[in-house]
Amino acid sequence: MVLSLDTPLDMHLHLRDGEMLEIVAPLSAETFSGALVMPNLVPPVTTAQMVRDYRERIAKAQGAHRFVPYMTLFFRSDYTPEFLEEVRDEILAIKLYPAGITTNSEGGVSGFDLEELAPVLGVMSDLGIPLCVHGETNGFVMDREAEFIPIYERLAQAFPDLKIVMEHITTKEAVAALDRYENLYATITLHHLYITLDDVAGGLLQPHLFCKPIAKRPEDRTALLNVALGAHPKVMFGSDSAPHPREAKEAPGCAAGVFTAPLALQGLAQLFDRHGALANLQAFVSDNARRIYGITPPDKEVVLEKSPWLVPEIYEGTVVPMFAGQSLEWRVVSAK
Amino acid sequence: MVLSLDTPLDMHLHLRDGEMLEIVAPLSAETFSGALVMPNLVPPVTTAQMVRDYRERIAKAQGAHRFVPYMTLFFRSDYTPEFLEEVRDEILAIKLYPAGITTNSEGGVSGFDLEELAPVLGVMSDLGIPLCVHGETNGFVMDREAEFIPIYERLAQAFPDLKIVMEHITTKEAVAALDRYENLYATITLHHLYITLDDVAGGLLQPHLFCKPIAKRPEDRTALLNVALGAHPKVMFGSDSAPHPREAKEAPGCAAGVFTAPLALQGLAQLFDRHGALANLQAFVSDNARRIYGITPPDKEVVLEKSPWLVPEIYEGTVVPMFAGQSLEWRVVSAK
Numbered sequence: 001m002v003l004s005l006d007t008p009l010d011m012h013l014h015l016r017d018g019e020m021l022e023i024v025a026p027l028s029a030e031t032f033s034g035a036l037v038m039p040n041l042v043p044p045v046t047t048a049q050m051v052r053d054y055r056e057r058i059a060k061a062q063g064a065h066r067f068v069p070y071m072t073l074f075f076r077s078d079y080t081p082e083f084l085e086e087v088r089d090e091i092l093a094i095k096l097y098p099a100g101i102t103t104n105s106e107g108g109v110s111g112f113d114l115e116e117l118a119p120v121l122g123v124m125s126d127l128g129i130p131l132c133v134h135g136e137t138n139g140f141v142m143d144r145e146a147e148f149i150p151i152y153e154r155l156a157q158a159f160p161d162l163k164i165v166m167e168h169i170t171t172k173e174a175v176a177a178l179d180r181y182e183n184l185y186a187t188i189t190l191h192h193l194y195i196t197l198d199d200v201a202g203g204l205l206q207p208h209l210f211c212k213p214i215a216k217r218p219e220d221r222t223a224l225l226n227v228a229l230g231a232h233p234k235v236m237f238g239s240d241s242a243p244h245p246r247e248a249k250e251a252p253g254c255a256a257g258v259f260t261a262p263l264a265l266q267g268l269a270q271l272f273d274r275h276g277a278l279a280n281l282q283a284f285v286s287d288n289a290r291r292i293y294g295i296t297p298p299d300k301e302v303v304l305e306k307s308p309w310l311v312p313e314i315y316e317g318t319v320v321p322m323f324a325g326q327s328l329e330w331r332v333v334s335a336k
Numbered sequence: 337m338v339l340s341l342d343t344p345l346d347m348h349l350h351l352r353d354g355e356m357l358e359i360v361a362p363l364s365a366e367t368f369s370g371a372l373v374m375p376n377l378v379p380p381v382t383t384a385q386m387v388r389d390y391r392e393r394i395a396k397a398q399g400a401h402r403f404v405p406y407m408t409l410f411f412r413s414d415y416t417p418e419f420l421e422e423v424r425d426e427i428l429a430i431k432l433y434p435a436g437i438t439t440n441s442e443g444g445v446s447g448f449d450l451e452e453l454a455p456v457l458g459v460m461s462d463l464g465i466p467l468c469v470h471g472e473t474n475g476f477v478m479d480r481e482a483e484f485i486p487i488y489e490r491l492a493q494a495f496p497d498l499k500i501v502m503e504h505i506t507t508k509e510a511v512a513a514l515d516r517y518e519n520l521y522a523t524i525t526l527h528h529l530y531i532t533l534d535d536v537a538g539g540l541l542q543p544h545l546f547c548k549p550i551a552k553r554p555e556d557r558t559a560l561l562n563v564a565l566g567a568h569p570k571v572m573f574g575s576d577s578a579p580h581p582r583e584a585k586e587a588p589g590c591a592a593g594v595f596t597a598p599l600a601l602q603g604l605a606q607l608f609d610r611h612g613a614l615a616n617l618q619a620f621v622s623d624n625a626r627r628i629y630g631i632t633p634p635d636k637e638v639v640l641e642k643s644p645w646l647v648p649e650i651y652e653g654t655v656v657p658m659f660a661g662q663s664l665e666w667r668v669v670s671a672k
Contacts, residue, residue, distance in 0.1 A: 205590035254541035
């Protein structure tokens, strides 16, 4: 059995910088046509020049693959209208992190004072710059996303023309919110479609499946599967592939993040196939994102076939992927 | 400030075997007068001879400290009445594990067919041998203990004269069950009084706080604190101190267990002191257990004072304790 995907997109990707960028950029660029690149570097990407420089470093690292890094800016409430106008052609979206909620988010927003955020959000709405949000409070780990939904709702109501993307959603509450506001969208990762907290901590502890937001309950995964497999028009694939060096994952104080970029399409094909939903994968992995963001990425046809593929144990001796050393039922046979 | 504890008891302890036993036995024997020793060795402790041999190995390992290892047998539904009569003077209790639910529990009970368990439980009830239970189903990790409560209730109803100890309880549901059946009792660990899932996986992942049952929600911890600090007469301290070699904790597939034995009394004193409940610690850490189990352990007076004590980073280069490298507010000044 063969599956052809037209111009796959990863609408939430961490490419990091330096050596890690060199390792992971070609892996995404090989099978994806483009990706929305997160700005949580150290320091975070907050100026037009930083955006341009980072894009250039990515272009250098990605090799010969045809691949567009769609750039983002790290949300700051003190951006001026002039700056936002200047930077708007350099970026596809602005990413908002609550302070301290995930890797390198220390400079993010503390509290959600709508009055403080309003000036920047108003200009973004006028300029048509989508807002991507890591939607977690600092509450109890299993409740953080559900507790954040009222904030999404306030934002969606206050700025009805602003496209707001609930990033890497993990709960049935976030899925339910999707249909309550026209301007709310969502990305869903590969790993949150596969795992629950049981896979992280139900048997032995699995640091390579530890991520933020943490994988939730079985009924939450079911809700995510429903909209992903059902090609819900407001839901996009975003891997949140988040590489960390092996040492940072396999030690006390394990960093949050699952590395899935090089196996994402294979893993998605397996999942959609198992659920008899292969016909809907194109919408989830490309069409919805193109329509929502209004982008025209370069054509890339990725052909997968149903034939076992062994996921590497580790990439470049540094990054351990999801499904390391396990066999997936689909492999990529060509991407061009 | 000084606190004197009379004959402290740890009613749920893993002493392991071999080298690990040599390391941990003296640490418990130093500050406790006795402990209920779990039988989940490899292979599990299932014969009178195995009980005697294990007790002897413990006695050898514990050094000169005055300390009674109260022995347990690993529950099997095919024990005969004759065997149970023979073994009854060798043991204080029988421990029941659902199969595969925690470290070395593979040989435990599959399913809870009351008819299958009834013959052994009936004899235990007649002989006055308490039943200790690791009460978790194989459901979703956050629900396993609450789902097990109906099984506790069926057991408590079917065998009203059998003392049933819900081991290392972690939920408000288990706390609530305590008062519904006269013959239900519980142990509570140090770590479940301190942590929630937030401490394990809410920030960076902390393998040394990963245990079974997993730490639950804030409202669960509150329920545990209420009965422990309030000296509820059916609740006993049981550390569930569960040493693993550092390599087994700090790697993917991290083993479940928190090592607390050598800092348990100090940690309890700090906790009870912070909550203004020092006067209730004696009941929690000794009196309740003596009454419930009807035991008369050797006198031991343990004196603690409120003065900072630095918890070692690691014991014998092998086992990392809870609070490793951190300071507790109470120290043991003498135990004799």
